[in-house]
Amino acid sequence: MTEHIDEKMPVTSHLEELRTRLVRILAAIGIGFVACYGFKEKLFEVLTIPLANVLPEQSYMIFTSLPEAFFTYLKVSFLASILLTSPYILFQIWRFISPGLYSKEKRHAVPFVIFSTIFFIGGALFAYFLVFPLGFKFFVAFGTDTIKPMISIREYLSFSMKLLIAFGVIFELPIFMFFLGRIGLVQSNTLITKRKFAILLVFVIAALFTPPDVVTQCLMAVPLIMLYEISIWVVKLGEKKPAPAEEESEERDSEEKK
Numbered sequence: 609m610t611e612h613i614d615e616k617m618p619v620t621s622h623l624e625e626l627r628t629r630l631v632r633i634l635a636a637i638g639i640g641f642v643a644c645y646g647f648k649e650k651l652f653e654v655l656t657i658p659l660a661n662v663l664p665e666q667s668y669m670i671f672t673s674l675p676e677a678f679f680t681y682l683k684v685s686f687l688a689s690i691l692l693t694s695p696y697i698l699f700q701i702w703r704f705i706s707p708g709l710y711s712k713e714k715r716h717a718v719p720f721v722i723f724s725t726i727f728f729i730g731g732a733l734f735a736y737f738l739v740f741p742l743g744f745k746f747f748v749a750f751g752t753d754t755i756k757p758m759i760s761i762r763e764y765l766s767f768s769m770k771l772l773i774a775f776g777v778i779f780e781l782p783i784f785m786f787f788l789g790r791i792g793l794v795q796s797n798t799l800i801t802k803r804k805f806a807i808l809l810v811f812v813i814a815a816l817f818t819p820p821d822v823v824t825q826c827l828m829a830v831p832l833i834m835l836y837e838i839s840i841w842v843v844k845l846g847e848k849k850p851a852p853a854e855e856e857s858e859e860r861d862s863e864e865k866k
Contacts, residue, residue, distance in 0.1 A: 625704060625707075626704060629700045629701070629703060629704045632696075632700050633693075633696075633697050633700050636693045636696045636697065636700075637686070637689050637690060637693055637697075638689075639693075640688070640689030640690075640692045640693045641685050641686055641689040643689075643692070644684075644685040644686075644688040644689050644692065645681070645682075645685040647688075648681040648684055648685050649681075651684050651685065651688050652680065652681060652684045652761075655684060655765070655768060656669065656764065658736065658737075658740035658741050658744055659740070659744045659748075659759065659764060661741065662741065662744050662745045662748050663748060663757065663759075664748070664751060664756070664757070666756060667748075667751070667756050667757045667758060667759075668758060668759075669758075669759050669760070669761050669764065670758050670759070670760060670761070671760065671761050671762065672760055672762075676760070676761065676762050677761065679762070680761045680762055680765050683765055683769065684765065687769055687772070687773075690773075691729065691732065694724075694725050694728055694729065695721055695722075695725045698720070698721050698724045698725060698728075699717070699721045702717050702720050702721060705787075720783065723783055724780060724783050727776075727779040727780050727782070727783060728776040728777070728779060728780060729776070730779055731775035731776040731777070731778055731779030731780075732772045732773075732775055732776040734775055734779070734831065735771045735772050735774075735775035735776075736772065738827055739771060739775070739818070739824055739827050739828065740768070740771070742823050742824055742827065743771075743818065743824045746823070746824065770817070771817065771818070774817045775828070778813075778828070778831075778832060778835070779831070779835065781832070781835045781836065781838075781839055782835055782838045782839045782842045785799075785839035785842055785843050786839075786842045786843065786845070788843070789842070789843035789844075794843055795843070796840050796841075796843045796844040799836070799839065799840045799843060800840060803836070806836050807833060807836075810829050810832040810833055810836065811825070811829050813828070813829075813832065814826070814828040814829040814832065
């Protein structure tokens with residue numbers, strides 16, 4: 609028999625717990641940042657490979673202010689640190705929400721961390737290997753013999769970080785929907801009936817987070833639609849089934865109404 613914590617924690621206890629988790633997350637990111645900064649040049653080189661492959665000859669990446677290159681390396685190290693410490697970050701998030709769960713649900717801690725990490729990194733890799741090459745090729749194609757692309761490293765990093773994090777978060781959709789289904793906020797039948805609206809919303813999101821070309825937008829929209837369909841199946845698995853006594857009571861009430 610599973611036990612649930614019935615005692616309500618005061619607001620101050622919740623805030624204290626949140627502060628503890630945030631401090632641990634920031635400490636982990638800080639340690640990862642120091643480690644990644646030692647490889648800042650290599651990390652930035654890897655990040656720029658998709659752009660370097662489509663740049664024409666005599667086109668280079670540039671920086672237009674003295675501290676721009678320095679801050680770019682800081683941001684690259686910070687992004688790499690988030691990816692490196694993502695399992696620990698997700699574990700701390702789980703530890704924050706777990707006190708409100710049943711004992712049986714707390715057993716999902718390890719699968720939650722593993723699958724959340726896989727989906728987040730998988731989304732970032734999807735953007736890096738598929739979206740980046742096509743998107744950059746689209747933009748660079750506007751160059752001519754008299755207009756040569758000279759990309760600012762600050763603008764490139766801002767653009768690429770936004771896409772990497774956006775795809776990573778979006779790929780967490782099935783995990784997020786699973787827990788919404790477990791606590792009863794989302795039902796699989798509702799997701800099925802609202803599918804048309806969800807598809808429309810998907811293309812709106814894709815238009816906001818991707819370059820203004822159909823190919824790149826579809827590269828975000830199609831995986832999102834697939835993730836939505838996976839979420840329906842996942843929510844079905846996570847939905848709480850009523851106890852036999854509750855089922856009998858519901859059947860009795862329906863018969864009485866008839």
